[in-house]
Amino acid sequence: MVNNKINKRIMVTSILLIMLFVAMSTSNTYASSHQVSVTIPNFQVKVNENWVDSHYEKYPLVVYKGITYFPLTWHWCSELGLNYSYTQKDGLYIISDHMVIGEEDKPSSQGGHFISNHDYSAEIASYPVHINGKLIDNKSEEYPLLNFNGITYVPLTWQYVKNEFAWDMLWENGKGLEISSNVSLQPYEIGVPVTSGYFLKPETYENYAIIQRNADIVTTSLNEGDTQYNIEHAMPTYYKLNYSENRLKKIDAPNDLDSSYQSGAVLPSDVSDEFKAEDNQLYYQSQMILNLEDQKLEGKTIQYFAVNQYSCNGLKVYSITVYFENKGKIVPPPYTPQSSYVFIDTGDGNLNKVETWTEGRVLSNVFPKGDEAVYLCSDYRYFGSARMSNGQGMVLLIHADMTTQCLNDQWDDWNSVKGLGLDEKGNLYIENIWYPEFDIPSENKGRVSPINDGFFKLSTQGSLTKIYPYIQTDEIAVSPLGDLYAVAGWRDAIIHLQTGSVLTLD
Secondary structure, eight states, X not given: OHHHHHHHHHHHHHHHHXXXXXXXXXXXXXXXXXXXXXXXXXXXXXXXXXXXXXXXXXXXXXXXXXXXXXXXXHHHHHHHTXXXXXXXXXXXXXXXXXXXXXXXXXXXXXXXXXXXXXXEEEEEOOSOEEETTEEOOGGGOSSOOEXXXXXXXXXXXXXXXXXXXXXXXXXXXXXXXXXXSSSOOSOOOBTOOEEEEEEEEEEEBSSEEEEXXXXXXXXXXXXXXXXXXXXXXXXXXXXXXXXXXXXXXXXXXOOTTSOBOGGGOOOOEEOGGGXXXXXXXXXXXXXXXXXXXXXXXXXXXXXXXXXXXXXETTEEEEEEEEEEEETXXXXXXXXXXXXXXXXXXXXXXOOEEOTTSOXXXXXXXEEEETTTEEEEEEEEEEXXXXXSEEOOOEEEEEETTSOEEEGGGSSTTOOEEEEEEEOTTOOEEEEEEOOTTTTXXXXXOOOOOTTTOEEEEEOTTSOEEEEEXXXXXXXXXXXXXXXXXXXXXXXXXXXXXXXXXXOEXX
16 A cells, blocks of 8 residues: 555656646746846856856856846756645745755756856746745745746845755855855854754743754864864753744743643653563563564664653553664664564553554654543654664554554555644644655655645544645644744744744844
8 A cells, every 4th residue: 555655656746847847837827927037147156066057057047136046957956955846736835855865966957058148038937936835925026036948946045045945155256156055155253153053942831932042163273283173062042932922032041840741742751660671571560561582683682671651541551662782792872773662551450562553663752632542653763773764753543442543544645644742622733744765774864745745733523734834844842722833944943834934033
């Protein structure tokens, strides 16, 4: 069933890629576009490590109203960490997606012949364009998105280069323009803190969450007479994310005295001392619950284990992770071989293994489903060690009679499902990502669909509502009222997903 889904989605993705290049030039689905004049840049341009001569490129850089515009071709999107989808109904979706990795052997895009200081005709894009989930009001933009030679072009303004795509750009007289998606082109100021991103603190509270902002400082030292540059961590800055005000307010330090909300998750307790291991067998009281000798351990023996217990709706959920020695040798973290299991005590004191829980997954969160069942959530799955994993998550609904239902299989084109949090009414908030490479253990990445993937609300009655299209984020806070706040790492900001607005920083 999964392979059929993958084959179907790969075929659809291929069709969409073709549509992106073909349909953009035939915009008769939308109102006719406004014609504008553009020119070819007469200065040098370097993109990452590639020099671009727009005179001979099939899709050259162009200049409109004094601003350089960049073509969003498959070649350049892959090179610069962008991902996209296109449909006639929804238009074009572009996201900053650092999981996209450019190919080493890129096909040449040469095939054009353009002349500097010569006017060429372009169009102001009339089709819908969404950048990181937000619809661009192209008619009101001072520097609108353009369509040239059948390809969408984006202006290299601060709004797009820094805020949306997390690129760096440098102009030097006599050298020209340089664009980078992987290294900073700006020189660091010695001794001046430079922020390095927002991070959501693990604890969330009923009325607020705590955000940590880190910073680095560049210092110099002498090493055998040569100047050496060092990066040191500065003291972090803390902010309170107030749900009711949608603002970030700077605070001196986190206050851990308030009661934790944890986005509605059940808090675990460590009960490892209630278990013991003997001869690769794991025991709970007098009950043997795991006989690992029955598995193909290939010389591995139990080194230690950790057990967390979650109590919810009359069920006791046990998350067990076993760490192994490898042929008598201890392998240090994060490479320690491990395997994870989930057991349920339905009330009789006996632990029952959840057979539908894939052993490679680690239980990350438990949420109640009304007063009758629980959601078991994983963020990822392991393939032998923490460094051999990928981002496929699972949400499993389990009842008191041990019957289970996997949310990943409930909707078409759903593969990786991550449980984000629960509001006070019992609605579950989830993130869906479609990962075709989910069975490749060496890859911690996967292709996403900027249109189909994203953030959803699953009501207590089972209805599904989309909140926001996919954006790249690893951290989400869910308030009791169901507001979602995403840490947008690519732009060093916090986004309120219900509105798409960037929070104001006091």
